[in-house]
Amino acid sequence: MFSSYKRSTSTPDRHDWECIAPPPFWAAIVQHHKARYHSRLTDRYPMKIAGLIHNAPCLAGKTMRPRMPRQLTFLITALLFTGSLASTAAFAHSPICNCYNDDEDDNKVVCEGGFSDGASAEGVSVKILNDQERMLINGVMDADSTFTFTKPDDDFHIIYDAGPSHQVIIYMDDIE
Amino acid sequence: MIRNLHRAVVRCSAIALSVVGFSSSAIAHFQVLYTPEMAPTRGKAAQFTMVFTHPVHGGPHMDMGQPEQFYVVSQRGGDSKPKRTDLMKYVKPIDWLSHKTANAGEPQALIKAFNANLPRSITRSLGDHIFVLQPAPYYESGEDKYIQQFTRTMINVGGVPGHWAEPMGLPAEIQPLNKPYANWAGGVFRGRVLADGKPVPHAEMEIEFMNHAPDQKGHRFAKAGKVTLPQDAYGTQTIYADAQGEFTIGLPRAGWWGICALAIGADTEHEGKDLSQDAVLWVQAKDMK
Numbered sequence: 001m002f003s004s005y006k007r008s009t010s011t012p013d014r015h016d017w018e019c020i021a022p023p024p025f026w027a028a029i030v031q032h033h034k035a036r037y038h039s040r041l042t043d044r045y046p047m048k049i050a051g052l053i054h055n056a057p058c059l060a061g062k063t064m065r066p067r068m069p070r071q072l073t074f075l076i077t078a079l080l081f082t083g084s085l086a087s088t089a090a091f092a093h094s095p096i097c098n099c100y101n102d103d104e105d106d107n108k109v110v111c112e113g114g115f116s117d118g119a120s121a122e123g124v125s126v127k128i129l130n131d132q133e134r135m136l137i138n139g140v141m142d143a144d145s146t147f148t149f150t151k152p153d154d155d156f157h158i159i160y161d162a163g164p165s166h167q168v169i170i171y172m173d174d175i176e
Numbered sequence: 177m178i179r180n181l182h183r184a185v186v187r188c189s190a191i192a193l194s195v196v197g198f199s200s201s202a203i204a205h206f207q208v209l210y211t212p213e214m215a216p217t218r219g220k221a222a223q224f225t226m227v228f229t230h231p232v233h234g235g236p237h238m239d240m241g242q243p244e245q246f247y248v249v250s251q252r253g254g255d256s257k258p259k260r261t262d263l264m265k266y267v268k269p270i271d272w273l274s275h276k277t278a279n280a281g282e283p284q285a286l287i288k289a290f291n292a293n294l295p296r297s298i299t300r301s302l303g304d305h306i307f308v309l310q311p312a313p314y315y316e317s318g319e320d321k322y323i324q325q326f327t328r329t330m331i332n333v334g335g336v337p338g339h340w341a342e343p344m345g346l347p348a349e350i351q352p353l354n355k356p357y358a359n360w361a362g363g364v365f366r367g368r369v370l371a372d373g374k375p376v377p378h379a380e381m382e383i384e385f386m387n388h389a390p391d392q393k394g395h396r397f398a399k400a401g402k403v404t405l406p407q408d409a410y411g412t413q414t415i416y417a418d419a420q421g422e423f424t425i426g427l428p429r430a431g432w433w434g435i436c437a438l439a440i441g442a443d444t445e446h447e448g449k450d451l452s453q454d455a456v457l458w459v460q461a462k463d464m465k
Contacts, residue, residue, distance in 0.1 A: 008404070096336050098218055098302050112302045114336035118254035145253060 093117035095124075097160035097168040099175050102148065109175055111147045113160055121145035125161040128155040185362075204382040204412040205238065206231050206434045207325035207456050209309045210390050214357035217352070218301035219333045225392050226290040226309060227272050228251040228325075231434055232411040234388030234397040237287040241312030243267055246292060248285045251338030252303030256340055266292040273396035289395070304338030305331040308346070313446045321450035325436065329458045331355045333447045345373040347441040348455035353422070359461040361430040369437040369455065375421030379437045383413040383425050386432035402431065427461040434458055 093115040102108040113121030121141040128137035128149060136152045160168040208227045226246075228238040246267050251258040272289035299305050307329045313322035326348045330340055332355070343351050353366035369379040388397035405411050417423045417437070426432055434456060441453020 093336075096302060096334050098334050100219075100300060103297060103300075112252065114253050114302050116335050116337070118337040120253055120255045144256065156342075 024078075094120055095121075095162040095166045095168050097121075097158070097159060097170060097176070099158055099170050101175060107150055108148055109151055109158075111141075111149075111158060111160065113141045113145045113147070113162075115162070121160075125159075127159040127161060128152060128156050129157055129159065186264045202438040204230065204384055204436060205314075205323055205325070206382075206384055206436060207309065207311055207327040208386075208390070208434070209307060209329040209384075209456075209458060210392070210432070211328045211329065211331070212392075214330065214458075215332050215335075216299070217334060219296055219298075219302075221296045222294045222299055222331070223392050224294065224307065224329075225270075225390060226267075226292070226311070227287075227390075228289070228311070228314060228395070230384075231432075232384040232395075232405070233388040233399075234399070234401060236284050236450045237272055237274055237289070238314055239288045240290060240318075241288075241314065242269075243290060243309055243311050245308065245310035248298060248305050248307045249339070249344070250299075250301060250303060250305045250337055253299050253338065256303075256338075261298065263292055263294065263298070264292055268292070270395055273394070275396070275399045291392075299331055299333055302336040303332070304340045305333065306338075306344070307331065307338065308344070313451060315449070321452060323447040323454065324441070324451045325454040325456045326441075327378070327456040327458070332358045343370055343373050344423070346455070347372060348371075348437065348442065348453045350435055350437055350455045350457035352457060352459075356459045358455060359427055359459060361427055361463050363461070364424050364426055365433070365435075365459050366422065366424045367435065367457065368420070369417045369440060370421065371440045371455075372442060376417065376437065376440045377421055379417040379421060379440050381415050381417060381423060382436045382438065383415065384411065384434045384436075385429060386434065403429065405425040405432075418465075427459065430463045431463050432458055432460055 032039075096114045096116060097111060099109050100113040102110050111126060112126050113126070115121065120143075122143050122145060124141045126137075126139050126141060126147045126149075127135060130136055130152070131154075136154060136156055137149050139147050139149065141147050156172050158170040158172075160170070162168075206229060208229055208231060210225045210226065210227075211222045226240065226243065228240050229235055230237075243264070246263045247260055248263060249260045264382050267290050269293045270289050271286035273286060274284040309327040309329075311325060311327070313324040315322050326346050328344075328350070330352075332338075332340070337355070340352060340355055340357075343349060349370045351368040351370050353368060354364075356365070359365060369376040369381070385403065387401040387403055388399070389402070390397055413425070415423060415425065425433075425435065435458075437455045439452040440455060441451075443451055443453055445451050
């Protein structure tokens with residue numbers, strides 16, 4: 001009935017069923033336990049107790065489903081891994097932004113954007129915020145991967161926002 | 177006995193002189209185009225120093241004529257258009273000092289070199305800035321020929337790449353296959369020898385480590401070398417490109433490395449003498465700390 005970390009030949013149904021998506025916090029608890037004791041649950045506790053610990057969410061009324069055949073699991077895992085590699089390659093660039101005072105106009109700041117792989121920054125969002133995070137200027141990089149703005153009266157910082165985990169923040173004191 | 181001792185001294189002196197003479201002919205000429213940092217995090221004013229010397233030995237140096245061209249081609253990202261800026265107006269002559277001795281042990285006189293103090297606007301933008309120096313042909317009396325080394329030093333600001341790998345179609349050129357400004361000490365550097373944009377099979381090449389740190393303010397190289405050469409063949413590493421004109425070298429130590437492909441240009445004569453049109457590319461390696 002319970003899925004387990006260790007296969008048991010005497011009780012085949014234990015590994016033929018698994019709990020559907022235990023809550024993330026429970027998986028974290030199990031992982032923490034494994035990391036702390038450097039062992040599987042079944043090495044520390046009798047099989048039955050280990051199963052109870054691991055499958056407590058299922059005991060609490062969650063649905064059980066037949067466990068997927070191992071070969072199929074391996075195939076899907078391999079496909080997902082390959083896919084994740086491809087995604088990593090596609091997003092293996094990091095955002096880069098540099099802002100400096102315009103030599104021709106002291107009241108203006110020029111921001112240049114780019115990526116570590118040389119991709120264009122055209123269309124990348126640029127936000128100028130004050131210390132209270134209130135939006136002062138909202139714009140995008142032009143075809144030349146540049147955004148020029150007039151310095152606000154307020155203290156400000158610049159966010160070059162190329163998407164989640166792809167942001168660069170530049171504070172006004174760092175602008176030369 | 178005294179006569180025998182005198183003969184021995186004379187013989188040893190002759191051998192020593194011949195060894196010195198042989199070593200001198202073995203060391204390589206390199207056109208230096210130096211600025212301290214090839215990969216600054218942001219653009220700033222930069223000083224470029226041009227000296228014709230033997231970098232692994234810290235001299236002796238050779239007088240440079242007025243450079244024929246000095247310019248930079250800048251590009252930010254792969255999609256933008258490269259922009260060429262002429263820099264000749266910044267090129268100023270300087271006297272370069274030497275710790276080396278010239279003929280008969282006399283201290284070498286001041287030699288003519290050049291400096292270019294570039295304003296921040298030249299390298300202010302992110303991306304690649306490829307500096308190209310076309311010096312005047314130098315007459316090498318020891319070989320009765322002229323040498324002209326088309327020299328490139330690449331600067332990258334901020335990590336946004338540009339056209340560092342693109343050939344420029346120079347008469348003599350080393351096309352990098354690794355970024356010349358981003359190399360770890362202990363890694364390898366790959367490139368291709370080109371003349372007028374076409375690969376030069378089996379080109380003879382020389383590699384030298386800039387063993388004596390340039391002192392741009394004092395107009396001299398450091399007296400002490402960073403490494404001691406076990407034998408003269410270690411100073412100038414000689415290699416040959418393969419059938420496609422490609423080569424790979426190691427960068428065993430942090431610092432500047434000069435790569436020179438010899439006599440690959442189409443022009444082979446200047447003022448009635450032989451002319452060797454060489455290509456020089458400088459590469460900077462850094463320690464992993």
